[in-house]
Amino acid sequence: MKALELTEERRDTLRGHLQTLFATEFDEQLSAFRADDIIDLMLRTLGPAVYNQAVADVRAHLQVKLEDLDGEVWVEEAP
Numbered sequence: 001m002k003a004l005e006l007t008e009e010r011r012d013t014l015r016g017h018l019q020t021l022f023a024t025e026f027d028e029q030l031s032a033f034r035a036d037d038i039i040d041l042m043l044r045t046l047g048p049a050v051y052n053q054a055v056a057d058v059r060a061h062l063q064v065k066l067e068d069l070d071g072e073v074w075v076e077e078a079p
Contacts, residue, residue: 004047006039014039 006014015035022030030038065072 004043004051006043011036011039 018035019030022028
C-alpha cells in the first residue's frame with residue numbers, strides 16, 4: 001500500500017487546528033514545523049488503521065447492497 005498523504009490544503013487546515021488546540025488547551029505556541037511532525041506521526045500510527053476500517057466499512061455496506069440487488073432491480077419475466 002502506498003503511504004497516506006494529505007493535500008496541502010488539508011495539511012494546512014490540520015496544522016491550524018493543532019496550533020489552536022495547543023494554544024487554547026495547553027497554553028503553548030506550536031510552530032508549523034512541530035505541528036507537521038505531529039500530523040506525520042498521526043498519519044504513520046493511526047492512518048493505516050483508520051484507512052483499513054474505512055475500507056472494511058465500505059465493503060460491508062456494498063455487500064449489503066449486493067445482497068439486496070435482486071430485490072432492488074429484478075424484473076419478473078412473463079410466463
